[in-house]
Amino acid sequence: MSYEKELHIAQLAVQRATLLTQRVFHEKAKGTLSKDDNSPVTIGDFGAQALIIHAIKSNFPQDEIVGEEEASSLRENKNLSTQIWHLVKSASLEDETSERELGGPIESEEQMLQAIDAGNSAGGAHGRIWALDPIDGTKGFLRGGQYAVCLALISDGSVKVGVLGCPNLPVDDAAPLSADIDDPSGQGRGVLFGAVAGCGATSRPLGRGALQSSQAIRMKSVPDITDATFCESVEAGHSSHGDQAAIAKALGITRESVRMDSQAKYGSIARGAGDLYLRLPVRKDYQEKIWDHAAGEVIVKEAGGEVTDAEGKRLDFSRGRTLKENKGVVAAPRAVHAQVLEVVKSVLGSKE
Ligand SMILES: Nc1ncnc2c1ncn2[C@@H]1O[C@H](COP(=O)(O)OS(=O)(=O)O)[C@@H](OP(=O)(O)O)[C@H]1O
Ligand SMILES: [Mg+2]
Ligand SMILES: [Mg+2]
């Protein structure tokens, strides 16, 4: 199956939602709440989730959605809910055909809250399930760093379509990997990655209006692993900087890691701006969420990479809302993944 319509709708929906988040990114007040696990959520996260779910439900009414956010806190906070409604009402691609394809506008604040709550699927091994992270890297978003709007279609447990909107990555696929979001090249920022299983991965400028033309992306070949650049999370609580440094050292890598928030890491290695993404667990009991990895996984695989957990198991998206059968993530070009994994296992093994 080619998933042409799914990719097209996912790209348009992510593009429109990313533009909404960009408006919030440039505002001082981002309407931030703290969730039960103490992680932040903003009006940008809620607004993007509403827009994307509305687009999916308008086009694929039978599909289920696993979305990160839910609207209960907004039903108790009318002020915040109204702020989001103003954002959502005025979000537009300024291209009538594309707007129509996304199911037209959301009709009311209540319909918006219902759309947010429609991301409540339990996930699982059967049928078509979308995984949605309306802002991945919310801490990065608040800090002025990298973040991504992430959407993937999982069918019978495997990822078939992935889209990442990365407004703070350079448009230029060949730009060197950097944690910085300034724009010294003047070439602009904002890129939309896409992939369909079996059909390759692409990037295109994020832009406004109808989708711009795309180009194929490939991971860089790494003839000498000691020359590799690896990326990792910014937050020390999300992945073990210590284990990742020990793995890099054992591989003979001398370049400093590039720390960036969000699935912008997957997009960056997929287009060859970096080589490896290491995410070793800090806490044994943390279960990675499917929306933090689904789109990135298919994009990296389709660009010539391999993505497994720290034990070499494939990421299992069929177990519900989390990757409960997996610990950590190791993403690398296919030709060097086994070499990297061997070192990961040996460094983690020596700790036990
Ligand atoms: N303890 C722990 N371990 C691992 N991962 C965690 C943990 N806590 C949170 N999260 C998830 O990390 C998502 C952001 O990942 P990043 O790689 O962008 O991390 S970082 O922000 O750069 O540190 C972040 O996604 P968002 O909530 O969408 O920002 C979380 O889902
Ligand atoms: Mg979050
Ligand atoms: Mg996330």
Ligand SMILES: [Mg+2]
């Ligand atoms: Mg998020």
